Amino acid sequence: MVATWPVIHATGPPADRGRAYGQQAADGIRRSVDIYTRVFRHYAGLEWYEVRDRARAFIEPIEGYDLSLLGELEGIAAGAGLDLEDVLALNVRTEVMFGLGVALKECTAVVALPEATADGHTILAQNWDWKPEMRDTCVLLVSGPEDGPAFVTLVEAGLLAKTGMNEAGIGLCATALHSDRDQGKPGVPFHAILRRVLSCESLGDAANAVMGCERSASANYLIAHRDGEALDLEVAPGDASAAFPLWPSGGVLSHANHFQSPRFPFVDTGLADGADSLVRQHRAEKALESKRGNVTVESVQKALRDHFDLPSSVCAHPDPAVEEIADYVTVSSVVMDLTEGTMWVSAGPPCEAEYVRHQGSDLFRDARPRQVQPRNHLRM
Numbered sequence: 001m002v003a004t005w006p007v008i009h010a011t012g013p014p015a016d017r018g019r020a021y022g023q024q025a026a027d028g029i030r031r032s033v034d035i036y037t038r039v040f041r042h043y044a045g046l047e048w049y050e051v052r053d054r055a056r057a058f059i060e061p062i063e064g065y066d067l068s069l070l071g072e073l074e075g076i077a078a079g080a081g082l083d084l085e086d087v088l089a090l091n092v093r094t095e096v097m098f099g100l101g102v103a104l105k106e107c108t109a110v111v112a113l114p115e116a117t118a119d120g121h122t123i124l125a126q127n128w129d130w131k132p133e134m135r136d137t138c139v140l141l142v143s144g145p146e147d148g149p150a151f152v153t154l155v156e157a158g159l160l161a162k163t164g165m166n167e168a169g170i171g172l173c174a175t176a177l178h179s180d181r182d183q184g185k186p187g188v189p190f191h192a193i194l195r196r197v198l199s200c201e202s203l204g205d206a207a208n209a210v211m212g213c214e215r216s217a218s219a220n221y222l223i224a225h226r227d228g229e230a231l232d233l234e235v236a237p238g239d240a241s242a243a244f245p246l247w248p249s250g251g252v253l254s255h256a257n258h259f260q261s262p263r264f265p266f267v268d269t270g271l272a273d274g275a276d277s278l279v280r281q282h283r284a285e286k287a288l289e290s291k292r293g294n295v296t297v298e299s300v301q302k303a304l305r306d307h308f309d310l311p312s313s314v315c316a317h318p319d320p321a322v323e324e325i326a327d328y329v330t331v332s333s334v335v336m337d338l339t340e341g342t343m344w345v346s347a348g349p350p351c352e353a354e355y356v357r358h359q360g361s362d363l364f365r366d367a368r369p370r371q372v373q374p375r376n377h378l379r380m
Contacts, residue, residue: 002354003347005154005332011144011367014068018075021141022087026080028137028157033086035133036093044100044326050058051096052085057186058092058216065188065213066196068145069160076158078161090158092189094176095216099184105257105274105328106130108314109173109220110284110303112295114228114339116251124224125300126173126352127330128154129316134331135348140358144367151198152363154334154345162193163334164343167364168201169226171338176257177218178270181236185285187216197221203229211240220255226338234261250292254284263359283308297335297344304333305351315351 008024010017024027037048041193046054061272062070077087089096097104109126117123137157144150153164153172174194193210200206203225210221210233217237224230232246232253244261246253257277259268271277287303289293306314333350336343341360346353 002356004356005138005140005345005347006087006302007140007142007363009142010368013146014071015075017143017145018072018077019079020142022076025157028139029076029080029082029087029090029191030171032090032137032156032158035137036090038054039131039327040096043097043102043140046100047088049159051089052083054096054099054184055085055089055092055208057086058095058189060062061188061214061216062192065192069192069195072160080158087158090156091160091191092333093188094190094219095184096364098182098217104176104178104230105270105277107173107175108254108256108280108284108304109175110254110288110300111173111221111222111224111230111248111252112288112300113230113248113251116288116292117295118293119296121337122164122171122224122226122230122294122335123297123300123335123337124171124173124222124230124299125304125333125335126175126222127304127314128163129328130331132324132327132331138332138347140345142363142367144200148199149201150364150367152358152360153198154332160191161198162191162194164198165336165338165341165360166198166200167360169338170198170200170203170206171226171336172197172206172223173222173334175220175255177234177259178268178269179218179236179259179264180267180269181238181242182218182269183237185236185237188213189299190217190219193219193221197223203231206230207233210235211243214239215242222253222255224338226341232261234264236264236266250289252285252288252292253297254281254288256281256284271364276309279309279312280314283314297337300335301333301344301350301355307351315349317349330361
């Protein structure tokens, strides 16, 4: 039997969506809290109540950025039987970690545009690398907001969004970056921005969702559109002046966990403990370039199975020299054909777990409120 992540459906106004999500994923959300309690204790010596206290400082920036997100977070907490601060802490784990000087090294992402693919489609993909235990918490969240496009995203239970695509043709991948500007100051958090991007209907709007706010953390956002364009945004804490765009060259682009822009005016501190990013970046780029003009979903999947420099490879595996709480592995691999509106997702590293195909149109249809058919009161 092929392993798959649970599919969670949520629809309606923010509080209703959040509550439906929280109820369906309650066990996973509680598991997430348990794991992050230990992660913060290991990396920073913080207890969970201290993490919750730090998380409260992000309520005001989230409210100012998109008030609906706070309603959704409150709904998630209520549905899972937790406090808002618990779910908020999950969603600002990046910012709190960065503020403590902990650099996270996650993920390798790629995009291939129509001029580089065999069938003229737009393909966007990434491996998501994180803590091995997070395999116990993943879900595919399918959300149907009242005022925007439906979307599907692979997330740790309780998070607003991560890798995904929406019915307007926008696709999103993200990788962690870290700079000497990352000090954990309150601002719009990474996962709130991811969620906002997936609510956008155009590439320009998605770019503005990243650049048009005061961000708290460094990150890389690789955003593509089914009509054949892609934009990569490397950002540091701050506003648009701390955002640096990259464009695909020859229809392909890859990104790992280091800054590539030649003009960023700060120190890339993530490379100090994550130089494997340089190798993963090169391997993914090399794989795409070797297939330029003939890139397919299958060739992208093959690139994401790459084991060069194992265990810190594109397809990352446990390092026997590192304890589990400090290790990074490929938790899942996601490949999206945005033109076709399909998503292939592996429940585990793609070298071991089969990719399962999900049709976006089917998922989005199920995310919409069902229309009640009017009764016929005519008597015959």
